[in-house]
Amino acid sequence: MDYHDTVLPFLNTNKELDEKIEKLWNHWNPNGDINVESATRVFLQAASLSPNIERLSNYVSHCLLVSRKCGEVAQLLGRNYPFLDELGLVDFSKMAFKGLVEDSFYLIGGDGTNNDDGESSNPFHEILTYIQLTHMGYQDLAEGMALHFVAQEILKEEHKKDRFLEVEIPKQPNLPLDILTSIDALCTTQYLPETKENLEDALKYRIEDIKRRRNHGHPITIGLEDGGEKRLFGVIGRLQTMIDGRYSSSQLKEIYGLER
Numbered sequence: 001m002d003y004h005d006t007v008l009p010f011l012n013t014n015k016e017l018d019e020k021i022e023k024l025w026n027h028w029n030p031n032g033d034i035n036v037e038s039a040t041r042v043f044l045q046a047a048s049l050s051p052n053i054e055r056l057s058n059y060v061s062h063c064l065l066v067s068r069k070c071g072e073v074a075q076l077l078g079r080n081y082p083f084l085d086e087l088g089l090v091d092f093s094k095m096a097f098k099g100l101v102e103d104s105f106y107l108i109g110g111d112g113t114n115n116d117d118g119e120s121s122n123p124f125h126e127i128l129t130y131i132q133l134t135h136m137g138y139q140d141l142a143e144g145m146a147l148h149f150v151a152q153e154i155l156k157e158e159h160k161k162d163r164f165l166e167v168e169i170p171k172q173p174n175l176p177l178d179i180l181t182s183i184d185a186l187c188t189t190q191y192l193p194e195t196k197e198n199l200e201d202a203l204k205y206r207i208e209d210i211k212r213r214r215n216h217g218h219p220i221t222i223g224l225e226d227g228g229e230k231r232l233f234g235v236i237g238r239l240q241t242m243i244d245g246r247y248s249s250s251q252l253k254e255i256y257g258l259e260r
Contacts, residue, residue: 004135006166007128009117012052012110020046021108024101025133028141034093036067036100043100050107051114061189063103069183069191070099073243077179080245081252089175098145098180105129123219126151127164144176148184150223152231157222173238175256182239185232199236207232 001018003011013021024046027039044060053059074095078085088094105128109121121128130146133139147155147170158164170177182199185206186192192202207229214221224232238255241247253259 002135004131006164007132007135010109010115010119010121010124010128012114013108014049014051017046017049017108020049021104024104025136025138025141027097028138030094030138030140033091034097036071036093036096039097039100040064040067043104046104046107052107052109052111058189059103059106062187063100065187065189065191066102066180066184067096067099069187070180071096073179073183073239077242080242081247081249083249084175084252087258090179094144095176095179098141098176099183102129102145102148102180102184105132123154124158124164127155127158127167130167131164143170143174145180148177148181150220150228150232153223153226153228154219157219157226172257173235173255178235178238181232181235185236199240200233203232203236 001022020042024039024042027034027042043063047053047056047060050056071092074090075092078090078092081090084090103125105125106122109115109125109128111122112118112120115121126147126149130142130151133142133146147167152169155164155167155169159169186199186202188206188209192205193199196202196205207224211221211224242252247255
């Protein structure tokens with residue numbers, strides 16, 4: 001695996017795991033269907049090799065659930081808005097693949113005690129994923145998947161320290177990223193809207209749970225407080241409106257910059 005120089009110090013990996021991760025990411029195909037079944041097999045093989053996951057069964061369950069729900073929601077939005085399907089923005093296999101690999105950097109990232117820079121990769125895994133995927137030539141995959149949850153707010157704080165400057169903060173909502181961000185935020189090892197009244201209540205529960213488990217100075221907590229929580233509720237609101245079919249086609253095109 002040819003890792004970007006910025007990524008290298010954050011790694012705790014080995015040759016066999018590197019080969020599996022590279023094989024996993026190389027399933028990406030912007031111009032056609034992705035073999036999600038094959039990608040899932042490789043993902044599971046990589047997960048079994050990783051020395052970096054404390055609760056492997058929870059991690060795997062989460063990733064498989066996010067993958068399935070991303071595919072299902074993409075199909076629903078394609079039915080509600082056929083032009084999105086025609087543009088390739090809600091392709092089932094691509095969205096299922098994005099859901100599968102969104103947290104795959106956890107498999108190779110160290111925790112600060114076992115990597116070269118002595119800093120945990122976990123709070124920055126989305127940013128590091130973006131850097132590595134663009135390094136591999138997968139810009140479209142990076143833009144539609146990598147900077148999920150509060151990565152944008154964490155990135156803003158890191159830019160103040162002159163770190164990760166090669167990654168730009170998105171200036172406009174991105175539909176695949178909105179879908180992935182929403183589904184990831186609504187999933188633990190179960191899909192929270194199935195036990196809550198609505199998507200908003202499910203997100204409230206998830207955020208409150210994260211704040212209970214993270215200290216006040218953790219980058220994720222800072223990101224939530226520095227505009228991330230508000231942005232996430234906006235993303236969830238857009239998804240709910242699309243699921244309900246309440247946007248017009250022209251409204252969606254304007255929100256996501258699809259008319260240019």
